[in-house]
Amino acid sequence: MSKAYEMLSHRVEKLNGFYLVTNDFGGFVLLDSKEFDRFRQGLLDEKLYNSLEEGGLLVTNYNKQDIVNMYRYHKKHLFQGPSLHIVIPTKRCSQNCVYCHSPTVPADRAGFDMTIKTAKQVVDFIFQSPSGFITIEFQGGEPLLNFDVVKYIVTYAKEVNKKRGKILKFTIVTNLVHMDSEKLDFMVANEVWPCTSLDGPEVLHNKNRGNGYSALKRWIPILQKRLKYRLSGIAVVTKHSLKYPKEIVDEYLKFGFTRLWVQPFHPLGRGKKNYKELRFSVEEYIKFWKALLDYIVKEKKKIHEVETTFLVRKSIFGENPLFLDLQSPCGAVINQLTYDYNGDIYTCDEGRMVEEDLFKIGHVTQAYEDVVNSGGVCSIIKLSLNDTLASCNRCAFKPFCGVCPVLTYGEFGTPIPRANTFWCKLRKAQFRFIFEAYFNDRNYRRIFQKWAKTKDL
Numbered sequence: 001m002s003k004a005y006e007m008l009s010h011r012v013e014k015l016n017g018f019y020l021v022t023n024d025f026g027g028f029v030l031l032d033s034k035e036f037d038r039f040r041q042g043l044l045d046e047k048l049y050n051s052l053e054e055g056g057l058l059v060t061n062y063n064k065q066d067i068v069n070m071y072r073y074h075k076k077h078l079f080q081g082p083s084l085h086i087v088i089p090t091k092r093c094s095q096n097c098v099y100c101h102s103p104t105v106p107a108d109r110a111g112f113d114m115t116i117k118t119a120k121q122v123v124d125f126i127f128q129s130p131s132g133f134i135t136i137e138f139q140g141g142e143p144l145l146n147f148d149v150v151k152y153i154v155t156y157a158k159e160v161n162k163k164r165g166k167i168l169k170f171t172i173v174t175n176l177v178h179m180d181s182e183k184l185d186f187m188v189a190n191e192v193w194p195c196t197s198l199d200g201p202e203v204l205h206n207k208n209r210g211n212g213y214s215a216l217k218r219w220i221p222i223l224q225k226r227l228k229y230r231l232s233g234i235a236v237v238t239k240h241s242l243k244y245p246k247e248i249v250d251e252y253l254k255f256g257f258t259r260l261w262v263q264p265f266h267p268l269g270r271g272k273k274n275y276k277e278l279r280f281s282v283e284e285y286i287k288f289w290k291a292l293l294d295y296i297v298k299e300k301k302k303i304h305e306v307e308t309t310f311l312v313r314k315s316i317f318g319e320n321p322l323f324l325d326l327q328s329p330c331g332a333v334i335n336q337l338t339y340d341y342n343g344d345i346y347t348c349d350e351g352r353m354v355e356e357d358l359f360k361i362g363h364v365t366q367a368y369e370d371v372v373n374s375g376g377v378c379s380i381i382k383l384s385l386n387d388t389l390a391s392c393n394r395c396a397f398k399p400f401c402g403v404c405p406v407l408t409y410g411e412f413g414t415p416i417p418r419a420n421t422f423w424c425k426l427r428k429a430q431f432r433f434i435f436e437a438y439f440n441d442r443n444y445r446r447i448f449q450k451w452a453k454t455k456d457l
Contacts, residue, residue, distance in 0.1 A: 003049065005058040008067075012036075013396035016436045025074035026318050026399040027056030027067075030439060074399065076320055077327050077335055081131035082372075084324070084331070086338040086349045087122055087138055087153060089114045090146040094177055097197075097209040099238055099278055101268035101353045104141050113146045114341040121364040122339045123157050127164055128368035129337075134161075137171045138192075139349065141341075144178040147186075154190050171195060171232075175212055176219040188226050195232040196220070198255070200241060200248040207240050216255075224256045234261045237285065238278040245292035249301055259454075261306040262292060264426070267410040268353040282425040290433065297447050309451040311430055315400040316438050317452050324348070330384035330402045332359075333377050339364060345371055347380055350406040358415065359406060380405060383415050391419035397431040 013020045019036040022028040029051050031039055038048055052058045056067050091112040093104040105112050114122075126134060136157060138150055154170055161168045170192040187194065198220070199205040202213045223231045233255075235241070235248050252260045264285055265271045265278055280288075289308075296303060310323040324331025332347035339345055343364040346352040351359030359380065362371035371377070383405040386392035392403070405415035407423055437444035 005060045011396040022396045025071040029055035081129045082337045083131040083133040084336040085126045089143045089149040090141040093142040099265035099271040101266045118343045125364045133167045135169045139173045177215045198233045220255045242288045246295045286429045304451045312448045328386040329381045
């Protein structure tokens with residue numbers, strides 16, 4: 001062809017039935033073997049030329065501005081400021097979950113609760129973020145054990161926001177053990193949306209999380225009714241979970257959930273201490289994950305898996321869902337900050353799980369600019385760039401993926417990014433399956449299209 005064009009840098013992955021060719025910002029084309037041979041040789045007929053132009057693999061006068069806009073959208077998380085602010089009202093917790101990555105203390109231990117003074121400083125710091133969207137998420141420990149501070153932060157933040165005019169939301173992560181009607185009334189009245197851990201059927205849940213199932217059994221139906229089914233749930237996966245993919249789905253459906261988030265445990269905190277007991281291979285997890293998805297898709301279960309939905313939206317549909325784990329650089333500091341009970345500030349929730357203060361970046365008494373613009377912050381952000389790894393630069397899934405220096409530290413004892421980590425292998429396997437399932441299986445294609453339209457995540 002005589003048309004003028006410039007080929008962009010690209011990466012290739014051979015999948016089942018086709019070649020996947022991607023660019024730096026999520027554009028892609030699928031080529032059969034003959035098309036791929038012509039592509040490599042630069043022998044472009046009109047059909048192949050048009051496909052490459054539409055997918056952003058080559059630049060023409062016609063699509064140049066589209067490619068600029070695509071790249072800007074792909075990196076939009078860099079220009080918004082921290083919107084997710086995780087607050088730790090207390091380190092105390094009454095449970096002793098085998099995989100807990102949070103550095104908790106027993107519920108009767110004194111000296112680990114956030115004070116009202118610190119809570120005010122936290123809110124004042126949060127509202128210095130340039131983001132127009134603010135989500136304050138209460139974690140722990142168990143935040144219900146210091147609910148007076150939760151109430152204060154919600155009330156004070158709403159008062160401050162009358163002048164600031166941001167879109168303000170609240171969420172709380174709780175095991176529900178200390179839930180009562182008074183706390184629930186406050187949460188409903190102030191739209192503090194809860195998320196709880198439900199690892200599966202009672203025998204599995206109690207094995208992972210102690211005897212906490214009874215509280216869920218009592219409170220989930222009440223919360224679902226009061227919150228109009230806006231309760232979220234996370235199923236943390238350990239080795240004990242692998243034989244229960246169908247049962248986990250059924251457990252969520254039994255309690256009226258329309259969404260399910262399955263997530264491997266992290267090698268941090270007790271998850272690191274109990275690693276040998278809890279660990280599984282990437283192959284074992286993918287087998288479990290596929291079985292769970294197959295059950296939902298083939299049996300037409302009315303529930304969607306949240307993390308898979310993010311993966312589908314980022315890859316197949318070219319969206320930037322602002323899922324912090326799938327960004328490069330990752331969301332640490334750029335989109336998220338975490339505030340410990342004593343006012344210490346960390347890059348992210350996982351950052352406070354590390355025993356050393358490696359990811360501690362400041363305190364709420366400091367100026368916002370001094371905290372987020374420090375040399376330490378810049379170094380951590382640099383460590384979360386997948387551009388710095390040669391193996392990532394050869395990977396066709398690079399534009400859909402991210403690097404987490406905290407998880408790298410948990411796995412290898414260093415935050416310096418490495419190739420072929422557990423999460424690297426896991427994401428590769430997941431993206432391979434998603435592309436192959438979407439383009440080779442009409443049932444999966446229909447479900448993934450439906451999930452991608454779901455914005456209530």
